[in-house]
Amino acid sequence: MDGASRFVPVSTPEWHATAPAKLNLALHVTGQRADGYHTLSSLVAFTEAGDGLTVRPAELDGLTLSGRFANALSDGAAEENILVKAGRMARAIVDASGEELPPLALHLEKSLPVASGIGGGSADAAALLRIVADLFPRCRESLRSAALALGADVPMCFDGCPALVEGLGEISSPLRRLPAVDCLLVNPGLAVSTPAVFRQLSCRSNPPLPPVPAAGFASLAALVDYLQASRNDLAAPAGQLAPPIAAIEAALAQAGAAFARMSGSGATVFGLFASSAAASRAAEIMARQHPDYWVMQTRLRPADPEDFQT
Ligand SMILES: C[C@](O)(CO)[C@H](O)COP(=O)(O)OP(=O)(O)OC[C@H]1O[C@@H](n2ccc(N)nc2=O)[C@H](O)[C@@H]1O
Numbered sequence: 001m002d003g004a005s006r007f008v009p010v011s012t013p014e015w016h017a018t019a020p021a022k023l024n025l026a027l028h029v030t031g032q033r034a035d036g037y038h039t040l041s042s043l044v045a046f047t048e049a050g051d052g053l054t055v056r057p058a059e060l061d062g063l064t065l066s067g068r069f070a071n072a073l074s075d076g077a078a079e080e081n082i083l084v085k086a087g088r089m090a091r092a093i094v095d096a097s098g099e100e101l102p103p104l105a106l107h108l109e110k111s112l113p114v115a116s117g118i119g120g121g122s123a124d125a126a127a128l129l130r131i132v133a134d135l136f137p138r139c140r141e142s143l144r145s146a147a148l149a150l151g152a153d154v155p156m157c158f159d160g161c162p163a164l165v166e167g168l169g170e171i172s173s174p175l176r177r178l179p180a181v182d183c184l185l186v187n188p189g190l191a192v193s194t195p196a197v198f199r200q201l202s203c204r205s206n207p208p209l210p211p212v213p214a215a216g217f218a219s220l221a222a223l224v225d226y227l228q229a230s231r232n233d234l235a236a237p238a239g240q241l242a243p244p245i246a247a248i249e250a251a252l253a254q255a256g257a258a259f260a261r262m263s264g265s266g267a268t269v270f271g272l273f274a275s276s277a278a279a280s281r282a283a284e285i286m287a288r289q290h291p292d293y294w295v296m297q298t299r300l301r302p303a304d305p306e307d308f309q310t
């Protein structure tokens, strides 16, 4: 059965994907290109939990929203939603391949805070591109290549695997091993603009991350050892725009995190924990201290060496 014929079954099909949060476990800004964009060296991982995207064929394209952070997106025109742009791009690519992508009804359960350094919009767009790639496998490479035009984080979200990323984030070296580390994400309720953070950077030319061990990370301890020799270069400029970031990092460490750091351009801070019980205890402490903060307990999506062909 080819991809297009899947759209004419007796009952209406429906596809669902989780759009996980992206965590920049470490992020070094290594330079600035002539077009103003910055080159990065970043260790990225993805969480089990995230936004939820449901896609159905329909008479007309449409987007509906629900979830805790839906309101943050319904103020703007639907056309501005990155999902609408991703859908348009996917249709152009599928059409150019000689197949046909019908109108789609999209429903987004927006569970991740907006403009928070965990790539929520990028994850949503990538989830849609992945669904289209599964339906039209011949278009997968073109969809992956086009993803960068939607945003620097979209290619890594499309791959969805823990990786060392370079360039603007589109050059990816997947990690051979990463355990399913328990983690907490904490956001103080302050939206932070990514361009504003890059503008505040004082040094735009830093050394890349230390080499990632060829075998990846077999334990939380090995990962933490590596992270301690790295930074998030965007933490200082983001802290000028969202001062609670440093206090959240300290509070997570105090509450038992083996490691805590801001992700991306902030203001979300992640904490890594030795067990789900330890993460739950810290979640209770954070919720008691800051009932207005967003706190999400989840785990990192692991990487297993058996997934790699040698
Ligand atoms: C900070 C990161 O989240 C780390 O993964 C990404 O680099 C940002 O990814 P993103 O939010 O998808 O970013 P985009 O939507 O592509 O870019 C937003 C704006 O941030 C700045 N920007 C972004 C990425 C990058 N490598 N250099 C930049 O200078 C540019 O001013 C750009 O206009």
Ligand SMILES: Nc1ncnc2c1ncn2[C@@H]1O[C@H](COP(=O)(O)OP(=O)(O)OP(=O)(O)O)[C@@H](O)[C@H]1O
Pocket: 073, 080, 081, 082, 083, 113, 114, 115, 116, 117, 118, 119, 120, 121, 122, 124, 153, 192, 194, 264, 265, 266
């Ligand atoms: N589906 C979407 N989800 C979130 N933001 C969206 C979406 N569509 C458009 N946007 C816009 O994109 C901007 C960035 O939002 P997003 O949540 O992706 O930021 P972020 O978490 O800081 O991303 P990154 O980590 O990639 O910098 C917001 O200003 C928001 O209005």
